[in-house]
Amino acid sequence: MARRSVTKAHKKIQELSWEPTFVTKDPKYKTDYKLTKGGQKDAMKQVMQSYFPMQEEKDHRVYGAIDGAIRGNMWRQVQPRWMEWQKLFLSIIPFPEISAARAMPLLTEALPNPEIHNGLAFQMIDEVRHSTIQMNLKREYMRNYIDPAGFDITERAFSNNYAGTIGRQFGEGFITGDAITACNIYLQVIAETAFTNTLFVAMPSEAAANGDYLLPTVFLSVQSDESRHMNNGYGTLLMALAHDENKDLIERDMRYAWWNNHAVVDAAIGTFIDYGSKDRRKDRESYAEMWRRWVYDDYYRSYLVPLEKYGLTVPHDLVEEAWDRIWNKWYVHNTAQFFATGWFANYWRIDPMTEEDFEWFEHKYPGWYDRFGKWWEHYRDLSEPNGHKPIAFENTGYVYPCRCWTCMVPCMQREDTVLDYVDGEWRTYCSETCHWTDKVAFREEYNGRPTPAMGRLTGKREWETLYHGWDLEDVFKDLGYVRNDGKTLVPQPHVHFDDSKMWTLDHVRGIEFQSPRVLINEMSDEERDKWYEDYKKGFTINNTL
C-alpha cells in the first residue's frame, strides 16, 4: 500500500469508532489519572492492510535465516558460554512479551482515544509475535546446541527459579494495577523506549560476536516493531501530561518504573553481555559503555529530558544513581558474582572466567581485579567436583545476600541496603527507591490523594523462603533441575561436556539451605541490628580457600 493511500486509509478507519448509548461504558481496567477524550494522533498511521503483508515479509526473512543456520550448522561456531545464558534469557523473555500483549486492553479500556486504541491493537498482536518467535528460537537452540538440558525444562524452570521470578515481575509490571502506571509508564515509556535498546539491540550484537547470528535475526526483527510501541506510549503520555493533577502520579510512576527497569534489566543484560561473551577485544563495548550510549544519551538526554518542557520533573537523580550503580558500585559485576555463587539453583551453566577475561575486565572496569579477581579464581578452582561443596557453601568470604522485597534482585550494594518493618514483617530492600516503591508508591493513597486503581505487591517474594531448612538434594529434585539420567545436575559451574566433570545429586546431598529473610525475622532486635550493621559493611574475599 503506497504511503499516500495509507494516510487516506488511516483517516478512513477513524470512522469506525462511536460512543455507546445503550450502556454506560464501565471500563474493565481503571486508572487514577485524569484523561480527557481525544487529543493525540497515531503518527504511525497504522492500517491492517499494510501491516500484515509487511510482517509476513519480515517473518520470511527470519525463518529463512533459521533454515540457513541449521543447514550451515551455526552451532559449530557458537560459544557455549554465550548459549548457556540463553537458557535463562529465553526462558524469561517470552513472558514479558506476551504480558505486553495482555496489557493493551488496560489502555483501550482506560484511555479515551480511539485513534490510539487502533495503534494498541497492532502492538497487541506484535507482542504475540514476539513471544512465540522467541519460544521458537529457543526450540531451535534446544534441538541443535550441544547441551539441551535447561532448554528442555524452560517454562517450568522460569516459573520456579529465583532469577525467572525477577524477570517475571518485569512482565507482571505491565499487566496489573493502574492502567497508565502499568501499560503506559512502566511498559511503553520506560521498558520499551529505554531498555529494549539494550535488550534487543546491544545484546544481539554480542550474540553475533559469539557465533550466534540467529538471536540477532530474531531480535532485530522484534525491535523493528518497537517504534510503533514507543509511538503509542508517547501519545498516551502526552494525554496524561495535559492535566496538571497527573503530574505527581507521572513522577511517582517514572521513579518506580525507571528504577525497577534498571534494577532488573541492567542486572540481567549486563551480565549476559559482560560475562556471557568470549569476545575480549579491548575495543568492543562493555555493557557500561553500551548503557551510556543507548540508555543515557539516546533515551535520557534525547527523550526523557525534553519532557520537562511540559512542566514535568523527570527522575534525574535516579538516572544518575543508576549510572553510579553501574559504573562506581559494580552493579553488573555484583550480579554476575551472585549468579555464579548461586549456580546450584540455576538451570544453565556458568563458564569460569579466564586470564583473558580478567584482562578485559580490568581494561574496561579499572579496579575490577582487586574486587572480583580472587573470587573468580576461587570459582574456577571449585568448578569441577573434587570433594568440595558448591562455592556458595565454601568459605570464600562471600556473604550470601538478602533479597530486595521490591525488585527481588539481591541487595548487592551492601551499603545501600534498607531494613524496615513493613506490613507485619522485617523486609530488606536494595535501595531507598525500592523501599519507597513498596512502602509509599504501591498503596491505596499517594501524597494525600486516594489511588484506588494502584496495584499491590503480592506473592512469595523471597525465593529462598520456599526452601528454608531443606537439604540441597531435595531442592534440586523439587525444582526438577536434574538431567534425564536421574542424578546429574542441569546447572554446572563450567562448560565441560563430559560426565566425569559434572556435578550430581551426590555432590549436594547433606547441605542445608537457608533463607536470609526467615533468619532475619527470627532474630532478636539486638541480633538484627548487629546483622544489619555487619551486612552494610560488606565482605572480604579470602585469599585462599
Place this chain on the structure above:
Amino acid sequence: MSELRPVTEAGGRGERSIPKIILTDAEAGAAKFAGSDSRSYNYFEPKGRRATKYEDVTVDVQPDPKRWLSQSWLYGWPNGDLGYDPRWTRMQTTNWHRFRDPNEEWERTIYINNANSVRQIQNSIENAKSENVFQDWNKSWLPILAKHLSAWAHADHGLGMYVFMPAQRAGMTNMHNNAISVNCMHKLRTAQDIMLYNLELTELFPGEFDGEVHQEVWLNDPAWQGVRENVERLMNATDWVQLCFASNIVFEPLVGELFRSGFIMRFAPAHNDFLTPSVIGVSEREFNDRDLTYTVEMMKDFLGDETHGEANKEVMEEWLAEWVPYSIAAARGLEPIWSEPEIQPVSFEQSFERARNRFEAILSDLGLRVPEEVTL
C-alpha cells in the same frame, strides 16, 4: 573441551577490529553426556503423541500457581484479585491447561493467514477494477453497500477492540488468550477491510456512493439499533468465557452470518455484484473455519470436564437465556433491510430460518438447549 583456537586471526582490514571466528564444535551430538539427548520440552503433556510446534511455543508461557509457579503472582489488583484470577469467569475446570487451539495459531500462522486474507481482498478488487466490472452493477445496490455493509464494520470493530481485546487479558492460559487475540485481529482487520472497500467504492462511484452514511445508519437507523445494543452490551460484559460464548456461539451465527451470508452474499450477485461476496466472504470463512472452531473446542472442554461439566452446562444455558434475546432482537431488527434492494432473491424469513438452524446445530453439537422461556 580441548583448547580452542581461532581459525582466523582477527586483524580485519587495516584498523578494523572484528570478532574472531572460532570453531567450538558445540553442535548437537558432538558429545554424549547426561542430558545430551533431551531435545524436547518435557514439562507438559502434548495432546497427541508428540508436541506440535504450536504447543511448544504456547504452552506454559503464561504460568500458573497450580502448576510450576512456586512464588505465585507478584502483582495483585487492589480488590485482592490475583494477577490472573480464576474467578474472572464462572466456568470451572479441573485443568485449565487441557485446552488446545484447534487452529494452532502462533506467529507464522497469524501473519500468513491474515496477509493471505488481505491479498485475496486486494486482488479481487484489483481484478474487478481492471475488468471494470462496476459498469455492470445495478446502481440501486450502491446505497445498500454504503449503508448496511459499511454499518456492519462497526460491529466487527466493537467486537474486536472492546470485547476480544479485553478478553485476551483475562484467560487462565496462554492457549486461551492467544486464540482470543487472533480472533480480535480477525474482527479488527475485517472492520478495516470493509472501510477500505467503502473508500474504493467512494472513489469508483463519485457522487453516487455515500462513503460516510454508515455512521448515521449505525447510530440511528432503527434496523441497526438491535445489533448495536447487542454489541454494546457485550462490550460491557466482563466474564471472558462468556464474552467468547455470547459473541461466537450466539451473536455471530444469529446475526453475523445472517447478515453476511443471508443478506450480502445472497443479494449482491442478483445486482451483478460478484465482488462484494468475495470481500465479505473472507471474514465469513475466518469465522466459520477458525473463530467458531476454537470457541466450540473451548466450550466442549468446559462442558466435558468430569467434575464441573454439568455446572458449566447450567451456566452456559443461563448465558443463552441472557444473550439469545438480544441477538434475536438484533437479527429481527434487520428484517427491513431485506426489502430495500431492488431485487430480492430470498426473504428475511428464509435467511433467518437458515441462521436459526445453524445456531441450533451448534448448540446441538455442544449438547446445550435454549431455555424454554426464550423464543427463537
